Amino acid sequence: MKKIYLTILFMGLFVLVIRAQNIWTNEFHYDNVSTDENEFIEVVLENAGSYNLSDFGIWLYNGNNGESYDDKTLDEFTMGDVEGDFTIYYYDYPSNGIQNGEGDGIAISYQDVLIDGQFISYEGTLVGIGGPADGMTSVDIGVSESGVESDQSLQLSGTGDQYAAFTWQEPALNTKGQLNNNQTFGGYTPDPEPSNYPTAFAGAAQGMKINLTWADATGEQLPAAYIVYGTTGDTFPVPEDGTPVTDDTDFSDGEVALNVPFGDEGCSFNVDPNTSYSFTIYPYTNAGEYIDFKTDETAPVTDVMSANYIVVSSEEFSNALNTWSWTPYDVNGDQEWVWEENYGNPPGSAKMSGHTDANYPNEDWLISPELDLHSYVEVFFSFDHARNFATNDGLSVLVSSDYDGTSDPSVNGTWIDITNMFTFPENGTWVFSPAGEAEVVEHSGANTYFAFRYISTVEDAATWEVDNALVYGIISVGMEEIMKEDISVYPNPATDRLNIVCPLQGQLRISNITGQVVLQKALNSGVHTVNIRMFEPGLYVVQFTGEEGNINTQKLIVR
Numbered sequence: 001m002k003k004i005y006l007t008i009l010f011m012g013l014f015v016l017v018i019r020a021q022n023i024w025t026n027e028f029h030y031d032n033v034s035t036d037e038n039e040f041i042e043v044v045l046e047n048a049g050s051y052n053l054s055d056f057g058i059w060l061y062n063g064n065n066g067e068s069y070d071d072k073t074l075d076e077f078t079m080g081d082v083e084g085d086f087t088i089y090y091y092d093y094p095s096n097g098i099q100n101g102e103g104d105g106i107a108i109s110y111q112d113v114l115i116d117g118q119f120i121s122y123e124g125t126l127v128g129i130g131g132p133a134d135g136m137t138s139v140d141i142g143v144s145e146s147g148v149e150s151d152q153s154l155q156l157s158g159t160g161d162q163y164a165a166f167t168w169q170e171p172a173l174n175t176k177g178q179l180n181n182n183q184t185f186g187g188y189t190p191d192p193e194p195s196n197y198p199t200a201f202a203g204a205a206q207g208m209k210i211n212l213t214w215a216d217a218t219g220e221q222l223p224a225a226y227i228v229y230g231t232t233g234d235t236f237p238v239p240e241d242g243t244p245v246t247d248d249t250d251f252s253d254g255e256v257a258l259n260v261p262f263g264d265e266g267c268s269f270n271v272d273p274n275t276s277y278s279f280t281i282y283p284y285t286n287a288g289e290y291i292d293f294k295t296d297e298t299a300p301v302t303d304v305m306s307a308n309y310i311v312v313s314s315e316e317f318s319n320a321l322n323t324w325s326w327t328p329y330d331v332n333g334d335q336e337w338v339w340e341e342n343y344g345n346p347p348g349s350a351k352m353s354g355h356t357d358a359n360y361p362n363e364d365w366l367i368s369p370e371l372d373l374h375s376y377v378e379v380f381f382s383f384d385h386a387r388n389f390a391t392n393d394g395l396s397v398l399v400s401s402d403y404d405g406t407s408d409p410s411v412n413g414t415w416i417d418i419t420n421m422f423t424f425p426e427n428g429t430w431v432f433s434p435a436g437e438a439e440v441v442e443h444s445g446a447n448t449y450f451a452f453r454y455i456s457t458v459e460d461a462a463t464w465e466v467d468n469a470l471v472y473g474i475i476s477v478g479m480e481e482i483m484k485e486d487i488s489v490y491p492n493p494a495t496d497r498l499n500i501v502c503p504l505q506g507q508l509r510i511s512n513i514t515g516q517v518v519l520q521k522a523l524n525s526g527v528h529t530v531n532i533r534m535f536e537p538g539l540y541v542v543q544f545t546g547e548e549g550n551i552n553t554q555k556l557i558v559r
Helices: 002-020 479-483
Strands: 023-029 040-046 056-061 068-073 078-083 086-092 104-110 113-122 152-160 167-173 183-185 199-206 209-215 225-231 255-261 266-270 276-285 301-305 310-315 327-332 338-344 347-353 362-367 376-388 395-400 415-417 429-439 449-456 463-475 488-490 497-502 506-512 517-523 526-531 538-546 551-558
Touching (some): 023 113, 040 056, 310 497, 338 429, 338 463, 347 449, 376 395, 449 463, 497 506, 497 538
Parallel strands (some): 152 183
Antiparallel strands (some): 056 104, 199 209, 327 362, 347 463, 362 449, 395 415, 395 449, 538 551
């Protein structure tokens, strides 16, 4: 009997220890315009008197390389308010003490072991290197600071006694050392699952996107948010209560998922042309381990065919500069366009900055390959971007139909400034966002070039990152004349997509220089976009055998 009592006592103490390690990051401030100041991190610990504060570590991780760049123990923090069993602690960091790049993170450990759920990040995710989060992937809190106000912060709100009961909010007036805005510590009663699904769930193709819309769910219990799934296949996953779904907006594997707050009633996805997609939507309440999806009855589904645009040029800047189809041109200054390996949408982008240890004057261009757009009745140009520091004035977007492709673009070619056709961030942020799409057919011709022009001064030297430069359009009725000829293959050189115009149905075969067949498929007459993203750079042979046995062969260069 004594052994049983001792076992029960040990188990009870073990549960108490685990329960006592109830600690979480509650609030922090990391980004201002110009010099970052007033930076701090606040944590909340339950039953603080039961533990040695030096056993708790607060670690900062750099999204640029994944490594920890700072760590403190909780006894170095300042004690704030005490609310019942919960004590608030905060630490004031020096100017620029907390990183404000993409995917920077905060971790909390107990005796050098990561506290479950306490490796969080902002403006993206990262995989930790070293420290308690070594090899772990962070969880993006989904909100970030734009640097407008130094007296604001990111903070949790809600009611509960564990991290999962609260929700991160957009920047608000900081409450360092005190309860956050709209926050209460105490017993948490999760909401039941939503009463109903949203209605009028529908999708529509627009350019290289599919836009989804719906009418918010109604009923006794409203959802907190929705998870939207998309697929190019036949089935969807079904979400499970207690298991949040991570955002994934990259359709390259045929599936996407996106959390959308209640009240937004819509979202968009980038898609390939002339492809069939299916989407479904599930409402849910609560968050974290309390998340509760509505999965009974039948979730709404909508099928959408993306627009039949032709991709003329696509540059994702996903690999080193010498693989780009776009070409940098340095007019003046020591700084130049470079490849940013770690950042982009997805990672990999073109980066330009006139600032190193100080601001320097520069003029640098990044120019597309020559594009033949004379047969198009619609032409669109789009890209993603991120900017931080200084202003939007340093980057321009231009188009020319008479540039020679090699000379100094600042003095050669007639360049039309189309910058005002795009949307740039009002405040500096490392978060990548779409610049929108510009209809530029009026500026296109047989040898069209697009360009980003970067100019910096000693007063203004912003850092710009651009990604996913995409040119696409619709060929005119003159297609009939093209169709009477042999197959047309473009762009050539190509990077990740190849357009093939077939005069009739037949078999396509692409071989590398050694004769190995790398792609073979049947094609109907018409225009087709073929994904060649997995092709190694080099020379290829494109062979098309028509239904009557005629063979057409062309060479293809893949960069």
